[in-house]
Amino acid sequence: MIPSAFEYHRPADVKSAVGVLQQYGEEARVLAGGHSLIPMMKLRMAAVEHLVDLQDITELKALTVAGDTVHLGAMVTQHELINSVALAKAAPLLREAALQIADPQVRYVGTIGGNVANGDPANDMPGLMQCLDATFTLAGPSGEREVKARDFYESAYVTACDDDEILVAITFKAPTGGYAYEKQKRKIGDYATAAAAVLITISGGKCTAASIAMTNLADTPIWSKAAGAALVGTACAEADIAAAVAAALAGISPTEDNRGPVAFKRHVAGVVIKRAIERAVSRA
Incomplete structure (x- = not known):
């Protein structure tokens, strides 16, 4: 099927992306990997008038392990989680879970941010992030704020992220044992x-x-x-x-x-x- 008409936005930084969300409110939706949103648009289950694609925002693609702290930008893909040597050493649990998500084609495009921000109770990463006691960083018109993964999910597809906010990063301490x-x-x-x-x-x-x-x-x-x-x-x-x-x-x-x-x-x-x-x- 074909989605209804929409305006396409491809901002180069987080501030610009938040600005689009603030301008268009409920008419705008963020696109990360797109595995959930695009099928819903094609089936006309989601009417999106302004699509905000995050692919050009370089700062959202950072994956770093500094000491015992792991930082994942929201646009890091499942494939990158699996293939990061530093991450496999610091948090092998994350790699083990990512290998069980869908198939390679999905993992090449699917992002960690999209997986946890969507609020789908069937997604693998939200529970994993609660197990790791991860912290989510949300960016909005007033700046950034942090929410614990254990406090983020309110009900199916409903989270603590406001309509004009974007989940931009995930941090957690590298687990031991x-x-x-x-x-x-x-x-x-x-x-x-x-x-x-x-x-x-x-x-x-x-x-x-x-x-x-x-x-x-x-x-x-x-x-x-x-x-x-x-x-x-x-x-x-x-x-x-x-x-x-x-x-x-x-x-x-x-x-x-x-x-x-x-x-x-x-x-x-x-x-x-x-x-x-x-x-x-x-x-x-």
């Missing part, structure tokens, strides 16, 4: 039926820190404080992991769709979370 991203999907390239990101730190035979986040099991990604707390102070034995899985499952609210009924999704979630914890522990 064991990690895993586990995902169950119907076929290659599909969204997850359920997925889990896990970080585990073990010292002296005991878990000293744990972070567990889940994807596509509610209308937002879920970071489970209770699941992590269930592991801290334990040896991460079978019973300890079972307690963490139970705590995680208590916080989800899946809905029935073409990926299965609620009971099936809860079962899959339990399996995926358990596998992710076990694999993270084995790497810790």
Whole structure:
């Protein structure tokens, strides 16, 4: 299908892009990789009168690892996440997750900023960023502000980003210890039926820190404080992991769709979370 007519804007810097959003308000939408927005426009599910393409904004393409701090510009692609040697060393969890997103053709164009800013509860990166305790930088008419990934998602496709703001960067501390991203999907390239990101730190035979986040099991990604707390102070034995899985499952609210009924999704979630914890522990 063909989208309805629209004006195309290709600003060279963030200030200009924000200016277009401020000028046209709800009539304007930002284009990053376009994998979500363009199909919606072609199906006439989204009426966009002013399309703001971010491809020419060089500052949004920075990927740096300085000490223990990772900085990702919003226009860094999934392909670049996978192929960055520095990032693979600092945050291998991110590379492991990016390799499970769609297929190479999608990953060459799809961006980290678009993935996290869209607010789609089925996207892989939002839950991962909650697991990493990442911070999102938003640029708007009044300048920049920071929002924690764990505070960013309000409901499906609704986030803390205002209509005249652009998510421009993601920062987080390079994690230590064991990690895993586990995902169950119907076929290659599909969204997850359920997925889990896990970080585990073990010292002296005991878990000293744990972070567990889940994807596509509610209308937002879920970071489970209770699941992590269930592991801290334990040896991460079978019973300890079972307690963490139970705590995680208590916080989800899946809905029935073409990926299965609620009971099936809860079962899959339990399996995926358990596998992710076990694999993270084995790497810790």
